[in-house]
Amino acid sequence: MDAILFFVFAALAVGCAVSLVLQSHPIASALSLIGVMGSLGVLYLLLGGEFIAMAQLIVYAGAIMVLFIFVIMLLNAGAEPPGPKAKYLKFIGAPLLIVLMGLIGYFVQTQMGATEVVKFGSKSDFGSPASVGMSLFTQYLLPFEVTSVLILIAILGAIVLARKEID
Amino acid sequence: MDFLILSLIKLAVVMGVFMTTLAYLQWIERKVIAHIQLRVGPNRVGPHGLLQPLADVIKLITKEGLVPSHVNLVFYCLAPIIAVFFALIAISVIPFGGEFTVPFTDIHTSMQLTDLNIGLLLILGLSGMGVYGVALAGWASNNKYALIGGLRSSAQMISYELPMALALVAPLLLVNTLSLREIVNAQDGFYFGVLPKWSIFALPFPQVVSFILFLIAAFAETNRVPFDLPEAENELVAGFHTEYASMQFASFFMAEYANMVTVCSVATLLFLGGWHPVIPDMLGGNYVASLLHLGAGAICLYHGLLQPARKWDKYTLPVFGVIFILIGLVFLIPIVQTILMPVFWFCAKVLFLLFIFIWIRGTLPRFRYDQLMRFAWLFMFPVALVNLLVTALMVALF
Numbered sequence: 001m002d003a004i005l006f007f008v009f010a011a012l013a014v015g016c017a018v019s020l021v022l023q024s025h026p027i028a029s030a031l032s033l034i035g036v037m038g039s040l041g042v043l044y045l046l047l048g049g050e051f052i053a054m055a056q057l058i059v060y061a062g063a064i065m066v067l068f069i070f071v072i073m074l075l076n077a078g079a080e081p082p083g084p085k086a087k088y089l090k091f092i093g094a095p096l097l098i099v100l101m102g103l104i105g106y107f108v109q110t111q112m113g114a115t116e117v118v119k120f121g122s123k124s125d126f127g128s129p130a131s132v133g134m135s136l137f138t139q140y141l142l143p144f145e146v147t148s149v150l151i152l153i154a155i156l157g158a159i160v161l162a163r164k165e166i167d
Numbered sequence: 168m169d170f171l172i173l174s175l176i177k178l179a180v181v182m183g184v185f186m187t188t189l190a191y192l193q194w195i196e197r198k199v200i201a202h203i204q205l206r207v208g209p210n211r212v213g214p215h216g217l218l219q220p221l222a223d224v225i226k227l228i229t230k231e232g233l234v235p236s237h238v239n240l241v242f243y244c245l246a247p248i249i250a251v252f253f254a255l256i257a258i259s260v261i262p263f264g265g266e267f268t269v270p271f272t273d274i275h276t277s278m279q280l281t282d283l284n285i286g287l288l289l290i291l292g293l294s295g296m297g298v299y300g301v302a303l304a305g306w307a308s309n310n311k312y313a314l315i316g317g318l319r320s321s322a323q324m325i326s327y328e329l330p331m332a333l334a335l336v337a338p339l340l341l342v343n344t345l346s347l348r349e350i351v352n353a354q355d356g357f358y359f360g361v362l363p364k365w366s367i368f369a370l371p372f373p374q375v376v377s378f379i380l381f382l383i384a385a386f387a388e389t390n391r392v393p394f395d396l397p398e399a400e401n402e403l404v405a406g407f408h409t410e411y412a413s414m415q416f417a418s419f420f421m422a423e424y425a426n427m428v429t430v431c432s433v434a435t436l437l438f439l440g441g442w443h444p445v446i447p448d449m450l451g452g453n454y455v456a457s458l459l460h461l462g463a464g465a466i467c468l469y470h471g472l473l474q475p476a477r478k479w480d481k482y483t484l485p486v487f488g489v490i491f492i493l494i495g496l497v498f499l500i501p502i503v504q505t506i507l508m509p510v511f512w513f514c515a516k517v518l519f520l521l522f523i524f525i526w527i528r529g530t531l532p533r534f535r536y537d538q539l540m541r542f543a544w545l546f547m548f549p550v551a552l553v554n555l556l557v558t559a560l561m562v563a564l565f
């Protein structure tokens with residue numbers, strides 16, 4: 001049952017990702033991205049990471065993508081016509097992408113194949129909200145705080161950039 | 168296999184009751200609003216308009232589903248499906264009562280479809296996904312009123328989701344779990360034998376503020392008056408569902424009512440102690456359901472038989488009276504009492520909150536849009552944050 005669900009949702013995620021690139025209309029692309037996020041959430045759930053799955057659903061599929069759709073609707077962006085070089089790029093792009101993915105996969109496997117997996121909690125309460133919170137505030141405190149500072153800087157940068165436009 | 172059959176039976180019961188509730192909620196709303204405004208309300212179809220929901224359903228199903236020529240067809244058809252799907256699915260994690268053994272068998276089960284460790288997060292996630300239905304409907308209709316309605320609704324839902332989530336976190340600090348069943352179990356018992364230990368009364372910090380914040384945010388999340396700007400009739404025709412007809416329109420309607428039931432259930436589970444009784448069993452809490460039904464039956468019989476105000480009351484009211492008295496007598500049987508009293512308390516609390524929703528719709532005017540946004544960001548959000556900080560401090564200290 002797990003294997004069937006995994007293949008169904010993995011296929012859905014890949015299909016949505018391909019559709020995200022191929023769609024010419026921004027709303028259709030954004031909806032495909034929601035499909036990718038949702039399928040990834042289900043994959044996390046299959047791995048036992050309940051909290052991560054729900055965070056994926058709430059934060060990415062819910063909050064962030066709503067903002068995307070909101071902006072697209074507000075700007076009333078229409079379908080994008082394919083550019084002048086689209087014909088050639090289509091034929092060169094796909095093989096290049098496959099080569100790139102292969103190279104990345106190869107290097108990750110050879111360089112970091114033996115690295116230990118990040119674990120939240122013991123086997124019995126793996127991925128539960130309590131164990132994720134405990135790990136974030138003890139073992140992974142430094143990366144967690146550094147990430148929040150990074151996000152804060154990004155927010156400040158966005159405000160500064162937006163202000164310049166208004167002035 | 169047992170699990171599958173049991174789940175299917177539970178699913179059938181829950182869906183049947185839920186769908187009937189959604190249909191009759193509209194009747195209740197129209198009746199209550201009518202009486203607030205000194206009108207009679209629907210009274211043509213069936214006695215006291217009781218068959219009105221049935222007539223509405225038949226009308227909406229048999230109506231022609233018009234698709235305007237200028238819409239984006241795929242998203243236009245997808246939007247109501249998204250809205251109703253995410254609204255209905257949330258009921259699957261809500262517990263209606265405690266665990267019980269089915270009479271005459273040894274099957275032990277709980278009054279809930281599934282008990283998840285992360286039930287509350289799932290409901291938050293689903294309510295976030297529900298926005299897409301409204302936003303897409305507004306955009307795909309290719310109509311400026313619908314678009315403005317969709318935009319308003321998405322902006323409003325994003326803004327009010329923050330204070331709602333913050334208001335939800337505070338009671339979670341008291342109960343220390345995310346499973347809805349355990350949240351309710353943590354609120355069991357009474358202080359001094361009378362005051363229930365619900366989160367709204369619980370020590371070390373009663374969650375009255377976050378309960379009120381949650382209710383206000385819930386009004387905004389479900390697009391109800393005074394936050395019904397997405398469908399403001401006098402400015403936007405009908406907002407995001409202007410271009411929809413027949414069952415597609417009905418799906419949006421159903422989604423709105425289902426969302427109302429969901430947020431009221433969440434408020435009941437988190438703040439009002441779920442299925443735990445209002446009156447302790449020691450003081451006769453088990454007999455409240457019987458007494459209420461017997462009393463309602465007696466009033467119906469009195470007005471039907473002795474003082475009929477209208478011609479038909481002579482025939483309709485005694486029938487209702489007998490039905491109420493029978494229900495009241497059924498609630499006196501001990502085995503029924505132990506199984507159904509929790510469900511009765513849960514439904515009573517949810518219906519009370521739903522009544523508040525309707526009551527406020529009959530009382531308050533609509534906000535202006537800038538007022539709505541200012542209220543969310545400059546009042547609700549800081550108050551929710553401070554409330555959360557104080558709660559965390561109190562929980563850490565005591």
